[in-house]
Amino acid sequence: MGSLPFELAFVFYFAATIVSFTELFKESKATSRIMLLLTGAGFLIHTVSIIYRYVAAGHIPITNTHEATSFFAWCIVLIFFLLQLRYGVNLLSSFIMPCVFALMLLSSILPSDIKPLSPILQSHWLGVHTVFAFLSNAAFALAFGIGLMYLVQEHYVKSKHLGGLFERLPSLQTLDDINYRLISWGFPLLTLAMITGALWAQSALGSYWNWDPRETISLVTWLIYAIILHTRLVAGWRGKRAAILSILAFIIILAAFFGIKMFRIGYHVFR
Amino acid sequence: MNVLVVGLNHKVADVDVREKLAFNGPKLEEGLKRFRDVPEVLEAVILSTCNRVELYANVKDTHKASENIKSFLSEFHGLNRSSLDSGLYIYEGVAGARHIFRVASSLDSMVVGEPQILGQLKAAFELALNKKTTGILLNKLMKKAISVAKRVRTETRIAENAVSISFAAVELAKKIFTDLSKRIFMLLGAGEMAELAAKHLISSGVNEVLVSNRTYDRACDLAQEFNGKPVKFEEFLNEMFRADIVICSTGAPSYIVSKSQMQKVMKERKQRQVFIIDISVPRNIDPEINDLDNVYLYNVDDLQGVVDANVFERKKEAEKAEGIIDEELETFLKWQTTLDSVPTIVSLREKAEEIKKEELEKLFHKMPGLGEKEAEAIKYMATALMNKLIHPPTAALKEDSEDKDILVATIRKLYGIDGKKE
Numbered sequence: 001m002g003s004l005p006f007e008l009a010f011v012f013y014f015a016a017t018i019v020s021f022t023e024l025f026k027e028s029k030a031t032s033r034i035m036l037l038l039t040g041a042g043f044l045i046h047t048v049s050i051i052y053r054y055v056a057a058g059h060i061p062i063t064n065t066h067e068a069t070s071f072f073a074w075c076i077v078l079i080f081f082l083l084q085l086r087y088g089v090n091l092l093s094s095f096i097m098p099c100v101f102a103l104m105l106l107s108s109i110l111p112s113d114i115k116p117l118s119p120i121l122q123s124h125w126l127g128v129h130t131v132f133a134f135l136s137n138a139a140f141a142l143a144f145g146i147g148l149m150y151l152v153q154e155h156y157v158k159s160k161h162l163g164g165l166f167e168r169l170p171s172l173q174t175l176d177d178i179n180y181r182l183i184s185w186g187f188p189l190l191t192l193a194m195i196t197g198a199l200w201a202q203s204a205l206g207s208y209w210n211w212d213p214r215e216t217i218s219l220v221t222w223l224i225y226a227i228i229l230h231t232r233l234v235a236g237w238r239g240k241r242a243a244i245l246s247i248l249a250f251i252i253i254l255a256a257f258f259g260i261k262m263f264r265i266g267y268h269v270f271r
Numbered sequence: 272m273n274v275l276v277v278g279l280n281h282k283v284a285d286v287d288v289r290e291k292l293a294f295n296g297p298k299l300e301e302g303l304k305r306f307r308d309v310p311e312v313l314e315a316v317i318l319s320t321c322n323r324v325e326l327y328a329n330v331k332d333t334h335k336a337s338e339n340i341k342s343f344l345s346e347f348h349g350l351n352r353s354s355l356d357s358g359l360y361i362y363e364g365v366a367g368a369r370h371i372f373r374v375a376s377s378l379d380s381m382v383v384g385e386p387q388i389l390g391q392l393k394a395a396f397e398l399a400l401n402k403k404t405t406g407i408l409l410n411k412l413m414k415k416a417i418s419v420a421k422r423v424r425t426e427t428r429i430a431e432n433a434v435s436i437s438f439a440a441v442e443l444a445k446k447i448f449t450d451l452s453k454r455i456f457m458l459l460g461a462g463e464m465a466e467l468a469a470k471h472l473i474s475s476g477v478n479e480v481l482v483s484n485r486t487y488d489r490a491c492d493l494a495q496e497f498n499g500k501p502v503k504f505e506e507f508l509n510e511m512f513r514a515d516i517v518i519c520s521t522g523a524p525s526y527i528v529s530k531s532q533m534q535k536v537m538k539e540r541k542q543r544q545v546f547i548i549d550i551s552v553p554r555n556i557d558p559e560i561n562d563l564d565n566v567y568l569y570n571v572d573d574l575q576g577v578v579d580a581n582v583f584e585r586k587k588e589a590e591k592a593e594g595i596i597d598e599e600l601e602t603f604l605k606w607q608t609t610l611d612s613v614p615t616i617v618s619l620r621e622k623a624e625e626i627k628k629e630e631l632e633k634l635f636h637k638m639p640g641l642g643e644k645e646a647e648a649i650k651y652m653a654t655a656l657m658n659k660l661i662h663p664p665t666a667a668l669k670e671d672s673e674d675k676d677i678l679v680a681t682i683r684k685l686y687g688i689d690g691k692k693e
Contacts (some may be wrong), residue, residue, distance in 0.1 A: 157447060158561070160573045173544055174449040186623065236542030239565040 003112055005049030006070065010104045012042030014074075017038060020093040027168055035093050036084070043077045057114045060127045062134070065261050066110035071130075073103040075138035079182075083142060087178055090168050095145040125200035132193035133218075137253055138147040139186030140225070143179050144250035147243035151173040155242050176239050179246055180232060187225045194218055217256035224249040272313070272408060272610060272676055273333050274367035277340045279359055279401060281381050282594060283553050287524040288358060292348055293320040301348055306320060309343045311336035312632045314339040315408040318374070318395040320388065321462050321522055323380055329373060329408040329676075333363040368412060370602055374594045375420035377429065378589065380463075382436055382571060385430040387463040389420045407676045411606065419599045436464070439571070439577045440548055441672030444460040444472065444516055444618075446545050447567060457514035458487040460521030464550045465572070468518055473497055475518065481509040481514060485521065508532060512539035520550040526557045533560040548574070608684060610676050612668040618688045619664060623657045 016038035023031050050071065053061035061067040078095055083089060149169055156166040169175075191247035197215070198208040211213060227243045237245070279289065294302045294317050306326060307315040309320065314329035326344075330336035341359065345352040360688045361368045373379045375392050396413040404574060405413070424430050437544060442450075448454055456477040458469045473480060480499025481526070484490035494501040502510050508528070511517065519573055521527060528536075533556075537545070542565050549556040549570045561568040571578075631653055641649075664682050670677065 027674075153446070157443065157567050160569065160576060162443075162577055169446075173444050173447060177449065180326050236538070236540075236543055239544060239563060 003049075005045050005052060006155075007108070007169050008048055009046035012045060013077075013101050013104050014036050016042060016093070017097040019143070020156060024165065028126065032090075039077060039093065039097065040081070041087075042079065043074070046070075046074050046077070053114070055257055057117075059122075060115060060130060062130050063115075063117060063121060063126075064111070066107050066112045069103045069107040069110070072134055072138065072141075073107065074096055075134045076100055076103070077226075078139075079098075079135070079138045079142050083178065083182075084162045087170075089146070089147045089149075089170055089174070089178065090131070091149065091165065091170075092142075092145065095148050097141060099141060099145065114249045120204055123200060123204060125196060125203070129141070129193055129196040131188050132196060136186045136189030136193055137257075139182045139189065139251050140246070143186065143246040146175055146179045147246040147250075148221075150179060150243040151240065151247075154243070159160070172232050176242065179242055180238070181227055183228055183246060184228050187229060188216070190203040190222055190225065194222060212226065213260050217218065217252075217260070221249060221256070224252065273330055273364055273375065274327060274362075274371075274408065274412060275327075275328045275330045275336055275340075276332050276362040276367040276370050277337055277344075278323060280325070280379065282325035283360060285524065285553060289324060290522070291350060292319075292324045292344065292426050297418070299398065303399065303402055303404055304345060306340070307402075307649045309336070309339045311339055312656075313692060314406045314415065315393055316409055318398040320391045323374070323379075327367075327372070327409060327412075329406065337363075337423055338359050349586040351460070354466045359593065365604060366564050369596060369600055371412060371416045372600060373593075376423040376592055377414040377420070378423075378592055378596075382464045382575075383589065384431065384434075385463050385467065386424075386430060387467070389417065389424075390477050391553065392420075393417060402631065408607070415599060415603050419596060422599070423595050425590045426580075426595060427591045427643055429588045429592050434467075434471075435578045436571070436574045437468040437501065438624070439517075440468050441475050443473050443567075443569065444475075444546050447544050448515060452476045453478050454515040455479045455481065456499075456516045457483070457502075457507070457511065458493065458497070458499075459483050459517060459519040459527075460485070460523075460551065461489060462520040462522070462550065464591065465518050467494075467521035468548065469497060472518070475566050477516065481510055483510070485523075486592060496573070508536070515543070515545055517545065517547045518550060519547065519555050522551060523554050524553065526555060528556045528560065530557050530559045530563070533557070533563060533566060537563060537566065562570055580640070610679050610686075612675060612679055614667050615679050615683060616665050616689065619661055619686055622686060622688055623661050627653045627657050 007228070016035050019031055019035040019038060023035065050061055055066065057063075060071075062071045076096065077100055079101075080092065083092065149170065152165060153169040153172055153175060156169075157164050157172065171218060194215075197218075202208045224245070227240060228237075228249065232242055279292065281289070284292075299317060299319060303315060303317050306312065306317060306328070309315075311331050312448070313331065316327040318325045318327065328336060328340065328342055330564070341355050342352065344359075345355050367649045370379070375389055377384050377386065377388050381389050387536050393414070396417075398407070399413075411466075425463075426475050442449060453470075454477050456469070456472055456479070458465065458480065469480075480494070480497045482490050482494040482497060482499050483502040483504050485494065485504050487501065490501040490504070493499075503557075519527075544565045544567070547556060547560070547566065547568045549568060554569070554570055556568060558568065558570070631650060634649065637648065664686070667678060668675075669681065
């Protein structure tokens with residue numbers, strides 16, 4: 001019974017993904033409203049499922065891959081809604097919902113049974129550290145989606161073939177601004193995640209930094225996003241370059257996230 | 272008596288050639304006067320815009336006249352005569368009239384359908400009227416050209432094309448920038464299309480307007496018109512980094528912004544997106560700068576390409592316009608043949624014969640008792656009267672005179688020959 005809200009949320013996200021996919025081909029106010037309603041319903045049910053697991057396990061449910069991917073999807077949808085409230089980015093769902101759906105699909109096929117928490121994770125740092133980490137990665141996921149949209153729109157304008165989605169995609173400057181905004185949200189969150197992680201490591205393992213693969217990868221992505229922000233502010237690397245960098249950086253994050261889980265190395269692996 | 276067009280436009284001549292032949296400022300009046308005095312030329316109009324220089328004339332002998340006009344042009348502008356021979360187009364008679372109709376209707380413009388050419392043509396005609404260099408043929412032809420252009424504009428959608436090109440520029444700007452009202456716009460140079468596009472952009476609400484022109488006075492005028500700030504032409508590159516949208520139409524013979532210069536500008540503006548529209552022919556901005564990141568360069572062809580989604584529709588409209596021109600050309604030609612003396616003599620006689628016949632019939636009807644002899648006598652008198660009355664105008668028409676067209680028109684009017692039968 002515990003998995004029912006999760007499955008329901010999955011179904012709603014699936015429907016929203018299909019609707020947002022049709023949006024690519026046919027514009028209509030009605031379809032985007034349906035998409036938002038479906039995603040919103042999915043999000044609420046998803047929240048219920050996360051709370052349910054929280055209560056059942058007694059700690060934040062991100063301690064196995066099933067929970068982590070599901071929670072990651074939840075964070076992405078959360079930031080997606082925040083972004084829609086603030087900017088109302090047309091067609092963003094068509095680029096983001098497939099990612100959410102893929103994460104949920106992956107989560108649904110992974111074992112979901114709750115196992116006792118290993119002693120190392122039994123700490124009040126668990127919630128703080130992971131929420132920061134996941135929110136920052138979700139912001140980067142949206143920066144990835146926005147970056148893709150930028151490249152598509154930039155291709156239309158540069159090549160002077162204004163077909164397809166040109167009319168409906170937001171302006172280049174809007175996309176570039178949002179991309180920048182997302183990274184400047186994600187970067188401090190990632191920094192906080194690393195600081196809290198270091199403090200946690202100090203209290204649990206006696207040293208701030210242990211060159212655990214996850215730590216190393218985090219450091220690498222932190223450096224990449226620091227470079228993205230730095231080059232934008234100093235050398236004016238905006239637009240296409242910023243979009244490409246934010247896409248590459250997120251691909252590295254994804255590869256690292258699943259790579260570490262797959263090869264089960266370091267203490268960030270929870271079975 | 273024949274229509275003759277000698278000239279060149281953006282299609283056959285580069286801007287440096289057009290510049291050399293241009294009748295601008297005080298040159299125009301002086302040129303018009305001297306053009307009118309060219310041997311074989313009876314009437315004269317000069318149309319000189321940034322895209323074309325055309326001389327319209329009513330001439331006696333087209334071949335001799337075109338030679339004389341070429342000599343006049345080379346003399347007036349101090350150009351090599353042989354260089355003119357190849358570069359100019361010459362249209363005679365019907366082709367000439369058709370060409371003038373097409374120019375007026377903006378079918379011959381760089382941006383088909385742009386509206387300013389009609390105003391320029393009107394101004395050229397008005398000057399000719401003021402200076403009394405036109406007569407019956409060109410007056411009729413120019414008035415007709417203006418009315419044809421108006422018909423084309425109201426009956427076809429050709430004018431939408433120019434508007435849609437400026438519109439496309441604005442739409443593109445909106446897909447590059449979030450908010451046009453925060454953007455700075457720079458107009459380099461001037462010209463029909465550039466000003467139209469500038470007006471569209473400004474009316475969609477840009478924040479600041481910079482205007483630069485080779486002639487600083489012109490820049491000031493335009494700046495005033497657009498509520499902007501004039502920039503000295505030597506300094507436009509220093510100011511360019513501020514501009515988010517640039518429309519360029521300077522008529523310079525070569526690139527005024529090179530790739531390396533643009534790279535510097537982009538560095539100064541911290542690589543923020545810039546949208547450049549190059550309307551100049553030949554192009555004024557190195558097309559390679561479109562390869563730079565965050566630089567979006569469009570020329571007229573690119574914008575046309577954007578608009579051309581519906582080429583078929585546009586072709587149909589152009590065909591419709593050509594149809595209107597054909598129709599109007601026919602009525603003009605009909606009118607022109609009436610200016611010849613022979614048909615006028617014939618119709619004068621026909622008219623007189625008709626009156627004679629009518630009056631005789633009336634008389635015989637009223638007096639059925641008349642004998643054959645009396646009837647013959649009356650007929651004879653009527654014919655004599657008629658012949659005596661039409662002899663002087665006929666003789667005058669047969670004479671060779673300079674103002675024969677005026678005479679023909681006068682006689683047709685006095686005798687009511689221009690039948691209201693039409």
